[in-house]
Amino acid sequence: MSKRAITLTVNGTDHPVQVGVTERLIDVLRDHLDQKSAKEGCSTGDCGICAVIVDGKLVNSCLMLAAQCDGRRVTTLEGLLEDPIMKRMQGSFIANNAAQCGFCTPAMLMASWDLVRHSAQPTDEEIKVAISGILCRCTGYYQIIDSVREGCKRGGR
Amino acid sequence: MKFFNSEGPLSRQTVVMSALELYSPTDLNDALRFIEHKDGKVAVIASGTDLIPRMRKRQISPSVLLDISAFTEDLRYIRQAGGTLRLGALTTVTDLLESPTFDGELSAIREAATLFGAPQVRNVATVGGNVCSAASSEDLIPVFMALDASLKLVSAKGERTVPLRDFIVGKRETILKTSEILAEVSFRLPEGHSWTAYEKLGRRNMLIIAMVNEALCLTLEDDLRTIRSARIALNRVSGKIPSLAVRTSEFLKGKGVSDETVAQAQKVLASELSLTSDFRGSGAYRAEVAQVYLKRLIERCSRQIGGPS
């Protein structure tokens, strides 16, 4: 497989990497850059648990070629651990039992964070739409929706 | 004696990587020259939401990929001028949702975009990709057909415009030449008293390959009762090809909007549909639902225009 040199900015840091031309963004994140929060659940773009943010938009990293990310800005959960909105959201997830097996949790957090930074007090309907592309098999979604609703409130736990 | 790998209905989900080359051209002209140079033997990739799963399932094994995702300046736009709406092929589904252009009579586009995939997919999936996939389940194709869209196809040798209704000839078969790239989808804004609407049926509410996608562009005469034109398009009319329901559309022309007309139109549609069954649903069921949607689309559009409901 031919290789290509690209540079992608991940969580604010430029990373020059050599990628196989058909390596996907998720492969670069997990294998080259040791960022393990994005996970692979289906390989066909149907489950969303590989979701990360590229140039400000939530995308499935298993469907994006790494080479297409040359020069782009990628944000993963690892890069948001100090972000106040994310921290509030994480605290709410813990308090509301939103993480059972945890495999969808990073993607759910990314989708929730993406929603809340655009819409400070979303309705339950809006929350459902925001996470509609991420499958969860454990929770039935209710406690995740509660978590996002609670996690929006300023001064909440 | 039978050999492995050729038996089942599905190929294995593996990626054939070894022979792959990826070319990222600097601009559209560069891309077209590259295609020419490779004699058309390239697979164009924009968002990858259709291509990558198919490659992983080994349904296709391209040896050269051409990445056009960076041409946002050339190909990502929503422009309205002189009664025509033009969508650059790299316009994403989210772009459609975020544009105010698609409230009002072009609502069908908003409706289709809302029901399209999931947020992550909408953020990257492109108008051009949707049209070229032509796999008989696309959300935007029936809407564009109802709007009688035209496609601008470009190659190193020039460009041509073809009507969408002639573009798709089979499941995943279009008349796009190997030397061409789809650059733009355009249509004339419906004149006078018009409205568009879209309906979709699947096994669940989200992220589905639909059993039925159906769109209508309805135009009434000034009396707000008589149908000037009614273009109905479905993801499948005959076999697995998205197309206009031509006979039904013809039948409706000149008729008054009424329960009687709708009932008769449903019968015409039923006779026009020749649907196959697959594991998602039977052809008979899809035909039933298509008829129900016809009624609902006419009702909705007529009501919005101010006609009978």
Added chain:
Amino acid sequence: MSEQVSQLLNSLRAKAERGELLYIGENVVRVDSLEKVLGSPVYTADLLPKGTVYAKLFHSSVPHGVVKRMELGAARSHPGVLGVLTSTDIPGLNESSAVLLDRQLFADPVVRSTGDILGAVVAETSPAAADATARIKVEYEKLPTIFDPLEALEPDAVKIHQKGNVARQMKIRKGNVEEGFAKSDVIIEKTYRTQFQDAVPLEPEVGLAIPEDGGVRVIGSMQSPHNTQAAVAKVLKLSPEKVRVIQAVTGGAFGPKSDETPYDVCSTAALAAVKFRRPVYCAMDREDSMVMHTKRHPFVISHKTGVRRDGTLLADESKIIGDTGAYASLGVFVIARATFHTVGAYEVPNVKADSYLVYTNNTYTGSLRGFGGPQAIFAFESQMEELARKLQMDPLEFRLRNMLVPGKKSATSAVMDASCGLPQCVEKVVGSSRYREKAARYRNQTGTVRRGLGIALLMHGNSLGPEGNDYGAVHIEVHSDGSVSVGSGLTEYGTGAISGVMQVASSVLGVPLTRFKLERPDTSKHRESGPTVASRVVVIGGNASKLAAEKLKGKIVPLAAEMLRIDAKDVAIADGIAFDRTHTSRKVEWDEVVAEAFRRGISLKEEGFFIAPPAPWDQEVGQGTPYVQYTWGALVVEVEVDSETGFYKVLGAHAAYDVGKAVNPGGVLGQIYGGTVQGLGYAMMEELLHKDGFVVNPNLGDYYIPTSMDIPAEFKAFIVEVPGPLGPFGAKIIAEPPIVLPGPAVRNAVLNATGVSVDDLPVTSEKVLMGMRQETAAHPH
């Protein structure tokens, strides 16, 4: 210290003074929540050391045949490939079989399904391994196939296994059904069918093996490290001590990870690790998983049920057939549960049941949450609805008349005792859903939108019951810094059950859960405790934890008493502080007591071992007490049907479960929500299809599980607590039960809304519409 916290501590101490339970029944933060919200690299795929190579399994491309020849040359010489493993590479036994020893690791020479594994390619990269498998050519002599279990039962059917096509047969003979039918005023005979369901754990099955010390260390996603250890040892011909298996944090399981698939991936990884002296990661991607792992058994269940005009059930005769696919796996126990639950949560004086676990050439089926319960209860609850309609009796009243209450007898003639909380569950859901009011209102509907209510009742026998000895061990160690670690062979994979086990210890010791650490289950450290199945952790593990904690407390309390200069009986411990019950100002910190223990050389390591009382029953007649306690439940769903397209949605779900004692109520609710939604998937949209033995839709674009847009807008869940005899503090299991009732509740709701009886799951919009068309044709207005 803030006002709020000091109030909390005071109330804790007051409870401890009174000898009441601490920390039980409270929503505590689960010990493993933090790592999940941080996205920490704790799953198997995150743990690959440098130099790891990849093993990719390849499987049969015919549903029944004899392998004549495998051409591996092209695969072997593919760039990056280290080698190709097949049965000839197995030093030990070519076995990977959960119960009946009917299955090999690498099928040789007979393949019985397209999911049969033939071998694995081992390569430097995952894509190289995958591409190389595409270059393998296999020649088979094809054998005749059977895909319908009814066909497999015919006398001249092709034998899929040498011993024949019936893997297990069971019976119930209670009373005399012929007499019962003779006295019946109404008799209904109907057949119900259920489909293959895939568990779809979001993390597919994976295993990592690292060669070490003449043996191998295996880290993987699984429900049972000890069973995996035994399986790998057998294949590698190593003594079990040379095979160390550690369960990594597991991304969902639901059953298949307690069957053969973890043995398959871990044995393959271990074989390759030992052969190539490299760490080996064997991963199934989603398609692999959906083809090769176990699914839920499809069942064909026929009931003939007789009832008196006043609504009393008199007799039921059932024929129960489960398709176990090519191999039995845990099907031998699934059929048992289905049989014991054949008349659901009702008393029927005369019961005859004959059940068959049948082989076919479909891919194999095994454990999946509910384990025969969903199928059995779907059939009988549907039958109950049909009977009510025939009797022109309200479906709720009909159920109330016949449901099990203390004093009544189950299908196996077990007498229900005072711990039966079914009536309370029914009352809760009937009230919450406004069942009576709405059912009356919905009796006369016009228009194209139709609403309907459906109700279903649950009885779910707890724990392994008749499947085998039900035991478990938990060990607890207090460290010199005062922290407490808990370890067990029982596993956590999302249910929160292990956190519950730790909560029990926390309660007994009086130390908050925040001081606790979970040890990853490790065969080199923790005693074999059976597989983590049947929702048994809170009951078996909870009891074992309680025993261990009590032993520890027996060492701590005297020491604290000494340090406080009081009698041991006056010592209470709460919130990590030991104090004098009678003079609460006299106290000593937990850490101080622990330090003193260390100074004196007192060991603070204890193991608790719990074995459930036997559950005796007579195989010949299927009578006895196969379960020591039961979880009870009720569900009402309200649907709204678009009668022109058949498309429907569930507007509301009202669920109540008697869990005995909710150790962590938030966790219990999580299981109720999650299990119900998984059950709604089974009821409405999930169907793993085979065509000529090939799985048609082994991916998440063609196999639909509920998304956030598919859940009922309203979901009211209630916890009922009627203590049971078996679990700690009276706890009963909760993890599996919520998946059982949505199937029949949705089916019955649709029936009430439209008049259409859908007798085979899932209830799709097509079946509803086509059913309505037939209804209209049969009864034109």
